Amino acid sequence: MTETAETDAEQAIVEQVTTAWSAERLVAIQGGGTKAFYGNRVAAETVLDCSVHQGVVAYEPTELAITVRAGTPLAAVEALLAEHGQQFPFEPPHFGAAATIGGMVAAGLSGPRRPYAASVRDAVLGVRVLNGKGEVLEFGGRVMKNVAGYDLSRLMAGSLGVLGVLLEVSLKVMPVPPGRITLVQEQDQAGALELMQRWAGQALPISGTAWLEGRLHVRLAGSDEALTQTQRIIGGAPMAVAEADAFWLALREQELDCFAVDSLTGDGFAGDGFAGDGLAGERSLWRLSVRSATAAKAIPAPDLIEWGGALRWLRSERSAAEVREMARTAGGHATLFRAGSGRSAPRDGVFTPLNPVAARLHQHLKRAFDPAGIFNPGRLYPGMGRTAG
Amino acid sequence: MSRIPDERPLNPKPEVVDGLRRLLPRESVLTTEAELAPYECDGLSAFQQRPLVVALPETVEQVQAVMRLCHEMEVPVVARGAGTGLSGGALPLADGVLLSLAKFNRILGIDPANRSATVQPGVRNLAISEAAAGHGLYYAPDPSSQIACSIGGNVAENSGGVHCLKYGLTVHNILKLKLISVEGELFEVGADALDSPGLDLLALMTGSEGMLAVIVEVTVKLLPKPERAQALLAAFDSVEQAGAAVAEIIGAGIIPAGLEMMDRPAIRAAEDFVHAGYPTDVEAILICELDGFNAEVSFDVMRVRDLLLASGAADVRTAADDAERLRFWKGRKAAFPAVGRISPDYYCMDGTIPRRQLGPVLRQISALSEQYGLAVANVFHAGDGNLHPLILYDANNPGELEQAEALGGAILELCVEVGGTVTGEHGVGVEKLNQMCVQFNSAELNQMHAVKAAFDPKRLLNPGKAVPTLHRCAEFGAMHVHHGELKFPELPRF
Numbered sequence: 001m002t003e004t005a006e007t008d009a010e011q012a013i014v015e016q017v018t019t020a021w022s023a024e025r026l027v028a029i030q031g032g033g034t035k036a037f038y039g040n041r042v043a044a045e046t047v048l049d050c051s052v053h054q055g056v057v058a059y060e061p062t063e064l065a066i067t068v069r070a071g072t073p074l075a076a077v078e079a080l081l082a083e084h085g086q087q088f089p090f091e092p093p094h095f096g097a098a099a100t101i102g103g104m105v106a107a108g109l110s111g112p113r114r115p116y117a118a119s120v121r122d123a124v125l126g127v128r129v130l131n132g133k134g135e136v137l138e139f140g141g142r143v144m145k146n147v148a149g150y151d152l153s154r155l156m157a158g159s160l161g162v163l164g165v166l167l168e169v170s171l172k173v174m175p176v177p178p179g180r181i182t183l184v185q186e187q188d189q190a191g192a193l194e195l196m197q198r199w200a201g202q203a204l205p206i207s208g209t210a211w212l213e214g215r216l217h218v219r220l221a222g223s224d225e226a227l228t229q230t231q232r233i234i235g236g237a238p239m240a241v242a243e244a245d246a247f248w249l250a251l252r253e254q255e256l257d258c259f260a261v262d263s264l265t266g267d268g269f270a271g272d273g274f275a276g277d278g279l280a281g282e283r284s285l286w287r288l289s290v291r292s293a294t295a296a297k298a299i300p301a302p303d304l305i306e307w308g309g310a311l312r313w314l315r316s317e318r319s320a321a322e323v324r325e326m327a328r329t330a331g332g333h334a335t336l337f338r339a340g341s342g343r344s345a346p347r348d349g350v351f352t353p354l355n356p357v358a359a360r361l362h363q364h365l366k367r368a369f370d371p372a373g374i375f376n377p378g379r380l381y382p383g384m385g386r387t388a389g
Numbered sequence: 390m391s392r393i394p395d396e397r398p399l400n401p402k403p404e405v406v407d408g409l410r411r412l413l414p415r416e417s418v419l420t421t422e423a424e425l426a427p428y429e430c431d432g433l434s435a436f437q438q439r440p441l442v443v444a445l446p447e448t449v450e451q452v453q454a455v456m457r458l459c460h461e462m463e464v465p466v467v468a469r470g471a472g473t474g475l476s477g478g479a480l481p482l483a484d485g486v487l488l489s490l491a492k493f494n495r496i497l498g499i500d501p502a503n504r505s506a507t508v509q510p511g512v513r514n515l516a517i518s519e520a521a522a523g524h525g526l527y528y529a530p531d532p533s534s535q536i537a538c539s540i541g542g543n544v545a546e547n548s549g550g551v552h553c554l555k556y557g558l559t560v561h562n563i564l565k566l567k568l569i570s571v572e573g574e575l576f577e578v579g580a581d582a583l584d585s586p587g588l589d590l591l592a593l594m595t596g597s598e599g600m601l602a603v604i605v606e607v608t609v610k611l612l613p614k615p616e617r618a619q620a621l622l623a624a625f626d627s628v629e630q631a632g633a634a635v636a637e638i639i640g641a642g643i644i645p646a647g648l649e650m651m652d653r654p655a656i657r658a659a660e661d662f663v664h665a666g667y668p669t670d671v672e673a674i675l676i677c678e679l680d681g682f683n684a685e686v687s688f689d690v691m692r693v694r695d696l697l698l699a700s701g702a703a704d705v706r707t708a709a710d711d712a713e714r715l716r717f718w719k720g721r722k723a724a725f726p727a728v729g730r731i732s733p734d735y736y737c738m739d740g741t742i743p744r745r746q747l748g749p750v751l752r753q754i755s756a757l758s759e760q761y762g763l764a765v766a767n768v769f770h771a772g773d774g775n776l777h778p779l780i781l782y783d784a785n786n787p788g789e790l791e792q793a794e795a796l797g798g799a800i801l802e803l804c805v806e807v808g809g810t811v812t813g814e815h816g817v818g819v820e821k822l823n824q825m826c827v828q829f830n831s832a833e834l835n836q837m838h839a840v841k842a843a844f845d846p847k848r849l850l851n852p853g854k855a856v857p858t859l860h861r862c863a864e865f866g867a868m869h870v871h872h873g874e875l876k877f878p879e880l881p882r883f
Contacts (some may be wrong), residue, residue, distance in 0.1 A: 351587065
């Protein structure tokens, strides 16, 4: 059901898509362009700029939900939430000041708080989306519980724009806990993994974990009572609040040295200046999402471990096949997050290829939403969508 | 009156029974009237239909073989778990195979290190928490039917429970599914990790009501048990005050583990049934559960108590011990059967509304209740806006069932009108097909049909459920046009 009136900006987007659909013109959907490096390179004929479609449609703090037009700057929305003592539970990376809400949902990337709170996808309540035929559709809603029809709103999270153009998104928000503290201790990788493991088996108010350079950082968020009690369990030295906030921000935004790869060749993964300026040679940055209890030796020499062990970052010269196999053995998958200079993406793309049934279903779903294959062709997987020419 | 929702022409192919007998042991293929009877409905007994045949496979290979056979013969298949669903999602088809997953009842493994459990779809919801308890872990979603409902059915319906606000729905608490496609292929979605590559098929499969694939294995997340849980019971002289108190608690930045409301008729029914100790001379009660560390819970209990009193609560009680806390919950969890004791039949609705609309919606429900001449008791997952009006009726009185359905339909349309949805956690099934026409326009429904076709182009998996055809909506829409807002409740609506 169409609840919101069409704005001029939305009207313009609809017209562009309707034209592209009839002309079968390939469209690259763009918000703030801050996550253009993520995913596979898109060979499009035209860019659909959604960043002008801005505004908060509805926000009632006690409903724990906000509805926002997709082009709205993420920073502005977070500032609004903060004014009301609320936040997005998934702590989304921005990767640049221009980051939009639509880009955040389409990329589906969550930050350090993800395993302890929610993912972007978990928080999606509803979407207003434009399909490949230029039809404006609404799925989900603005309420917490909704099982009317297929869950096509959460399907949009992380879909990288291959199914449709996000116009509006409704998201669950949560209160900012009253207090926070970050504790740091020296630990080798195995020790850090074991500790994160042990803590995860108890109901503790942990809101972030990061092991790098031989140090384990644990962020707690909650009431004073909970922090005091948990601090005794976790141990380690407290960081000054400002220093700690800066650390978690730099981690979320991947501005720490451990993310730096030398990617200046413009091969489609070129850095946007936020990936640090280290010269890491030909190593690429891999993101391995795995079982949290995966042993240290199964994924040798990670540069960073997050999410209680479930996310491991690796700068490596290994082949895609080798890295993917490590991740597969650990119950997960690997993404080539940023390719090192002189290294091109694997032919089958930066994401781990799907099993044959899932791959076929992806093609069918793509056609179900975007019959002409015009949206972000190849961004998710090469071959998903029509090719230019 | 036909109560079969599907508009497909019947196309019985009795020879599928011979095919099934070749694939499954003799006792796993049921065909006699007596054998079929237990499968003729799920928890929504207003709809009944015996299937052509019931198949009870016990291995994944057998499910694959059954699906291959049915796909080849173009025989529709309805998958069924424990049959506790409340929307007729597992209603059989007269010319279809009812695929019972009851024999898939094994817990395949608990992985305490990764805090997950891998189970077969027929495992009962509560059995998972019981199996994990030794590790200090549990499975969070707790539908009221958790002693009986199966995890496969929970996934198919995206079931909720009384702790959703803090701990999420089924979709937030599962990691991986093994599925059989309509063609009989085995495939996986999700991962043992926290995300997986490609489109989020795990989210899409959750709540898809058996329309896209058959679930044969589920990996769920387990959570550590909090150190302490404490519950408060507050009594109010009006439902509006109770609703305002909910907004106050959440506005203060507190996310209770559970936050439930019951109105006067529901309170009385529950109290008479299980003697939970509820005050019976009040208009509404709120049950608020807080969990976490001992000291933290003690602090929050004081804050919530103050907020409740400031919101006009006539009385606030804190459970003296865990036994009393569980008694508070017992009344709430027994609300449906309790209402079943005071009325020959009841019809449970499942709308979700923005919480701030609670007062106006309950007033309107009360007006509708008078208009239709049927009493309504309300239980409400107040934290997340999920309202369960229970319509009391007697099916033995001619026309009363239809009256109850019409009242239910009007309530759901009201939920949509105020910005909510026709189903929060029970699913559409066959029950809310007409209301889907109110909530979604034809382009949106067409998109859902296209998604169905992406998985099941021949429409063999649970056809006729969850998403109405445009034809049906056109007919239902015509009722709107000709009769205004469902003012002719005596008309059969199915």
